Amino acid sequence: MKRGGWGSVLLDRFHHPTQVVATGFGAVILLGSVLLALPMATTTGESAGLVTAMFTATSAVCVTGLVVVDTATHWSLFGEVVIAGLIQVGGLGIMTLATLFTVLLSGRLGLRAKIALQTETKSLSISDVRRVVRNVVLFALAGEAITTVILTARFMIGYGEPFGEALYLGAFHAISAFNNAGFALWPDNLMGFVNDAWICLPIATAVVVGGLGFPVVFELARSWRTPRRWSVLTRVTVGVSIILIAVGTLVFLATEWHNPRTMGPLDDGGKVMASFFAAVMPRSGGFNTVDIAALNPSSMLVMDVLMFIGGGSASTAGGIKVTTFGLLAFIIWAELRGENRVNVGHRRLPEATQRQAVTITLVSVGLVAVSTYALLVLTPYSLDRVLFEAISAFSTNGLSTGVTVETSPAGHILLLMLMFVGRIGPLTLGSALALKERTRRYELPEERVIVG
Template sequence: MIVGMASALLQRFQHPAQVIVTGFGVAVLLGTGLLALPAATESGEPAGWLTALFTATSAVCVTGLAVVDTGTHWSFFGEVVIAGLIQIGGLGIMTLATLFTVLVSGRLGLRARIFAQAETKTLSMSDVRRVVRNVVLFSLACEAVIAVLLTGRFLAGYGEPFGRAVYLGVFHAVSAFNNAGFALWPDNLMGFVTDPWICLPIAAAVIVGGLGFPVMFELSRAWRHPSRWSVLTRVTVAVTVILLVAGTLAFLVTEWRNPGTLGGLDHGGKVLAAFFAAVMPRTAGFNSLDIAGMYPSSWLVTDLLMFVGGGSAGTAGGIKVTTFGLLAFVIWAEMRGEPDVNIGHRRLPQAAQRQAVSISLVGVALVAVSTYLLLVLTPHGLDRVLFEVVSAFATVGLSTGITADTGPAGQVLLVLLMFVGRTGPLTLGSALALKDRTRRYQLPEERVIVG
């Protein structure tokens, strides 16, 4: 079914941007309609259109921001709809992003048509089917493993009935692998802050889902031979590890004595909670600590981690760790006066450098403008508004608790920001990568003072 839908979209539209925006837009509208039904709420009263739209957008864009409590406001039917939208959004992201990664790299090598009248090397439909099948099987297998682990813990550790334990395990496995961050408890996962059997499987699902299918596929084949890894895998793994370690240390140092977060935990619990807090800004949105109780310095660290996000061709958002890593290599080469940007034994094309700069600056501009608008629309301070905006743009879902208090205009702004944050980087990245113009002349060069 997914392959058929992908094929129909590819035949209908001529550019990846049209496929991405239309596909996600249709899913959001369908989800909004289902969540607006009386059967979707516990009270039996239909949810308001804005509540339904906000929740559907957050689910399809695998964000996790919510204006109502998921576990108490929505009925079983509503929760199943949310889980289904998360699955559709996550699979859609991984499938489209993986296809574009392969399309740009040309690794499958067959010249055919994936986009009608495309002006570049493309994949045959047999390759499309194989890629989509592998992505779906990989995603479902990861979710199944995490669901089994969580179900066992809910059964053995918390005495949940079998049916309820299975439901909790499956829902949170889907939400974790797809980096959505929806939880069925009012305090999210704060009740499990020191439970490694809950926190570590969810963190592992977030990391694996955020790395992306191309990276995980390459690691599964050559994890013992890092020298054979592609630049994509090297940069993704290296930057991911650095950010996880740096984030964990930053939260430990900043929040160690904070009575509202780590202060009341033992040493092992502090390390686990700090690590979990460092993983979630990869765009998962779960929280085992009270975000509102953190110091503003920790909010700033979280802002930075959220903005960077996770790996390309994965379920994570943000500008992506590959973009951040490439910019770091560009800066390093410029500081050393190197004419080329080299990563290992490979030279980075100038086109990739320009794409990284473009995506980063567009992201900064979008966050800055949206922060200004939300400051005008709401009475909240800069630190909380910036946190909310970055969380929406990077499709994270973490919040200091102001989401429901942003008002209708603010919530519409967040809806647009989630949608653009989910589709924008992928759309812009594919458009830049697939747009290759040649010019038969060069203009005279003139040096400009920089800095």
């Protein structure tokens, strides 16, 4: 079908992606809130209340992981299943919409994005859309299934859990990990497994794979032996992700090695694994094997930066995305060298993409700053803890120093709104900016302005 057919329908329908995504996510959150507000959703048989139910539903759909009540003890089996279902719907929805927007933009802007359909034209047929959705779903379910098998076996062999309980624990945490949600069924999250590589490493791997994004994983599966053929998206995502995880691991090793409240009591191998786990989770994973509130201020600052950056584009991760951060680094490098073009490898970066990266970053910084100020007014906590919580909510990360649980209902509502905006914001803003790109048929006189 040519551009005038299904492609035009898609362009018309997704002309305002913010409305489409916000409406869809809002509807799922509303349904989840109703289900979690039912008395049967709690262990006590009493309704959790509107704010608690809505906060938990928002956190699950936005795959964040921040909680106002303990997931393991407050919610019944029905409530936990609802949370897992909301995580799955939210994660698949995010990946599918993000990937479809990428496909749509590849046709709208003339970019031959190397994603699932590998289209060689500027058209977008209904079969392409179906293929993209199918491949995204299969990719997610396969990743969750592999993680479930490993975790189930470990819970059975290592902890003596019966098969049914082990399978439930494995499936719940596999869904939570692959979708970068961070929900756990223990009061201390995963702190009880800090030395267990068979629990920590599969969960960390699922977080990384889910946080790379479907287009990148698909391209890696096809051409992992020939890096020179990788697209700019894959090169930047993989390269920046490796650098951030490596730097994060080294920083946490250096700053937390002797901290008696975090990694100090662990042996050398345990410290390395805990540092690696702590470096992976700010991608948007949200799990923790050490007490976040006990981290040194320097470690907390590093986590702030890593959470704000987040994971890959078209993935379940949040933040401004490693692609945006990587492109900003290339833009700065080109400017420092006095070059009037920004090149990534053997490709030139369009000026529109540069503006989009700067816009998303500055809007995100402003949103975090305003939210941090509001939380400082509403809560009695220090700036470092409040800033950490605001970034965690915006980046849909879920790591917490305890502010979320201890704050007032007004603070809960603010964090709830921040999670929602942080989840749909970068995706819809980036898509909206790209879809609105148009060529101006005239140029105004140039005037130099002093900068700096």
